[in-house]
Amino acid sequence: MLFRNLDFSADDGQIWQITGANGAGKTTLLRILVGLHGFYEGEVRWAGPLAPSLLYLGHQPGVREELTARENLRYSQALAGQSGDPDAALDALGLYGFEDVPAGRLSAGQKRRIALARLWLGGKRVWVLDEPFTAIDQDGVARLDARLREAAAGGTLVLYTSHHRVGEGVHRLHLSGDGAEVLA
């Protein structure tokens, strides 16, 4: 068993950080929440259908090395039905000039930035992000942090896992072997 006694409810415009030791079940919890993992006891309830408003970024960035940065983002965008200009989104993450470079020739951090560029496209009200801060540099962390806050201020619900320091006004859910507790 990964965790038990987990009970929390999150609202529009909130940012939730899920913390816990390695193997505590953070990724599994996110996969349960978005419906990828079906083996659990309990209940997950969303207000309305989740799929149209969900933006899920998994542990792996979902970027194929054979495709260029732009092709990757365009496909993610089409699949998820997001609005917005993909080039502007890549630009916002400092990938200007790398649009036509195959992702296989980019660094791990740049690959993650391609995936994160989806956050700069519109149309999604629930963001579920697995370790969004890994592999990106300080400047990227700052930009991402600002983006999460901006989105939350606009009414988006943000759920993410991270070992990153907790900022102001972030709700925190801690998973441990004995049970899960909501802090702050």
Added chain:
Amino acid sequence: MSGIWWASLRRELTLIWRAPADMVQPLFFFVVVVSLFPLGLSPKPELLALVAPGAVWVAALLAVMLSLDGLFRRDQESGALDQMLTAPVVTVVPVSAKLLAHWLLTGLPLALIAPLLGYMMQLPVAVLDTLMVSVLLGTPTLTVVGAIGAALTVGLNRGGILLAVLVLPLYIPVLVFGAGVVRTAQDGLPTDGLLAVLGAILALALSLGPVAVALGLRISAGD
């Protein structure tokens, strides 16, 4: 929804096109395996013509199966599969585009080169078109049915053998009717009925297969 389908098709074709080894390998395998028969058996034309339908069909079947092992693997490893499963469209949409792209760049070339291999195996020229049509009707079924196995084994490290065990028994009807059509044509009998059976199997595979593949992927993602 159709926009997503076209975007998916373009992505899948680009992916295969950028890594052409995946596309050339089954074709190469097909040609090499069939070429080994005259060397291993005997170059006698009567004997080769006798085994040709079975040899070409078994080689085509194995070529398709080998190509399917990696069908979903890289999408799963890169996390792109999770994107497809959490997208606001039914998973059948990206899956069917993927299957079509895969068949266009692996199954179709097999069908196009099959007459040449049949000719090499001393099949009468009058039978070669039947051979091509049978492979053309059979390979999409092999792709779709094999993809169900590939979807179920995508999370496993060494899924190749398990894939063969799962999928090969399901390939038997296609093999029986595919090789049967060619043999019937060799005997100078009408082939319409057997081709219709191959077509019916294809229709069944196309209507139910993509749904089964999508479900298989969801099961694999769940653990």
